[in-house]
Amino acid sequence: MTEATTVSQDDINAAVWNACDTFRGTVDPSIYKDYVLTMLFLKYMSDVWQDHYDDYKKQFGDHGELITEMLKNERFVLPPRANFYSLYTKRFEPGNGERIDTALHAIEDANIGKLRDVFQDITFNSNKLGDEQQKNDILRHLIEDFAKDELNLGPRRVGTLDVIGNAYEFLIKNFASTSGKKAGEFYTPPEVSTLMARLMDPQEGDEICDPTCGSGSLLMKCGRLVRERTGSRKYALFGQEAIGSTWALAKMNMFLHGEDNHRVEWGDTLRNPKLLDxxxxxxxxxxxxxxxxxxxxxWGHEGADADRFGRFRRGVPPRTKGDYAFISHMVETMKPGTGRMAVVVPHGVLFRGAAEGKIRQKLIEENLLDVVIGLPEKLFYGTGIPAAVLVLRKRKADDKVLFIDASRGYQDGKNQNILRPQDLDRIEQAVRERQTIDKYAYLASPAELAENDFNLNIPRYVDTFEVAEAIDLKAVREERLKLKAELAVLEEKMTGYLKELGYE
Incomplete structure (x- = not known):
């Protein structure tokens, strides 16, 4: 394997996107992203294994048996025939699809405690890829794409990059998910997940949950904060994901990043929550x-009244809007003393009435709502609308709600806006200081919230109106008269020129 310089996420994303060309025109994007990301997992795993093998070889020389014994101490096992490079060697032979499937199942069997059922929804030996000859050619090209130097994913090149999670998010940005829903439903921009993790301030020993975990990147960002601040891995990650292929990606992601203390379930959180005690x-x-x-x-409205977990005791959300169903679920899963939560919501959650208004009022009256943060528009892929982050706590510092209008602090991107580090710092500082800041934040009392009918629309509390500079009408009139006089002189000159040229 070629030794190479550090690789960036942009390099990986570009190479992965080029690998997608192998499938374009033959397979639907909602299907081929799973093939590409699974191959990325296999390649990354093989390169990590190869890196460690090379290190042992430098240390112990050509003592194959000793190296084999040392590799048994790795946190995962890669059977020899399941290695990407074994597949690459045989890529011109018939049976690429069958060989890849065999390799994946061998990896699962060798790491059954960590990868059970992860590959059950993916098969490379599928007629979706065409007849046997076409399928073999497509998969040969795919293997060759991942064998290129830019996709050498050894640890020395990759460093701390979240390869699977970032590549997944990159692909989700570029085409719709398997269910045809908008990508924004599954993808949290990295700066938003960073903000949420920082606001939650994860500590050693915390149990952290994402009930709609996608590829698991938000969970892992919380875990990374604990490690960076304490050097400890004493925390536990929990998640649930409704889409099988996305759940598999979350499992792969956790596996690759050494997040062994996790539990990620596959299923619908609202209809069938699986994170039970x-x-x-x-x-x-x-x-x-x-x-x-x-x-x-x-979202499951028809069964909400009879919910055996009592999640909708504050009211059943509307049949066609599940926002407060997720919020209600999350509230009921916070620990009584230390529980805190952050959730991304569309702005309608802040002010819509009827059933949602009643639920919102009860959350406020129970003194659970802590902070409302308005984010810039065009942050989330698949939608240009601005979103908000709600922070709720079981134990608050006071009975007030802090409103922050962060909608004007961002970098204007070509297609998507981006929260800059200074924007994140300002939000976090405002949350920490919990004070009114002119044209940016407002600490509202319970009386003010009640006076506004528990409407949380941010402009009701944070006045961002800029007074226009006073206009001197006398100066404007004088300027207008001056311009009229200059225009009259020009008109007279133009008339003279036209007469000289013979035009009356």
């Missing part, structure tokens, strides 16, 4: 974070 009731967490699908239709 030993009493078969909802498990409670120190931190709950999520970017749920915006205003999800058909």
């Amino acid at each position: 030993s009493n078969n009731t909802l498990k409670h967490f120190d931190i709950v974070v999520a970017n749920p699908p915006f205003s999800l239709e058909k």
Whole structure:
């Protein structure tokens, strides 16, 4: 394997996007992203294994048996025939699809405690890729794409990059997900997930949950904060994801990043929550974070009244808008003492009435709502609308709600806006100081919230109106008269020129 310089995420994304060309025109994007990302996982795993093998070889020389024994101490096992480079060697032979499937199942069997059922929804030996000859050619090209130097993913090149998570997010940005829903329902921009993790301030020993976890990147960002601040891995990550292929990516992501203390379930969080305790009731967490699908239709309204977990005791959300269903679930899974949560919501959640208004009022009256943060527009892929982050806590510092209008602090990107480090710092500082800041933040009392009918629309509390500079009408009139006089002189000159030229 060629030794190379450090690789950037942009390099990886470009190479992955080029690999997608192998499938374009033959396979639907909602399907081929799973093939590309699974191959990325296999390649990354093989390069990590190869890096460690090379290190042992430098240390112990050509003592194959000793190196084999040392590799048994790695945190995962890669059977020899399941190595990407074994597949690459045989790429011109018939049976590429069958060989790749065999390799994936061998990896699963060798790491059954960590990868059970991860590859059950993906098969490279599928007629979706065409007849046997076409399928073999497509997969040969795919293997060759991943064998290029720019996709050498050894640890020395990759460093701390979240290769699977970032590449997944990159692909999701570029085409719709398997269910045809907008990408924004599954993808949290990295700066937004960074903000949410920082606001939650994860600590050593915390249990952290994302009930709509996608590829798991938001969860891992919380875990990374604990490691960076304490050097400890004493925390636990929990997640649930409804889409099988995305759940598999989350499992791969956790596996590759050494997040062994995790539990990620596959299933619909609202209809069938699977993160339960030993009493078969909802498990409670120190931190709950999520970017749920915006205003999800058909979220499970028909069974909400009879919910055995009592999640909708404050009211049942509307049939066609599941925002408060996710919020209600998250609230019920916060630990009584340390529980805190951050959730991304569309702005309608702040002010819509009827059932949503009643739920919102009860959350405020129970003194659970802590902070409302308005974000810039065009941050989220698949939608240009601005979103907000709600922070709720089981134990608050006071009975007030802090409103922050962060909608004007961002870098204007070509297609998407980006929160800059200074924007994140300003938001976090405002949350920490919890004071009114002119034209940016307002600390509202319970009386003010009630006076506004528990409407949380941010402009009701944060006045960002800029007074226009006073206009001197006398000066404007004098300037106008001066311009008229100059125009009259020009008109007279023009008339003279036209007469000289023979035009009356």
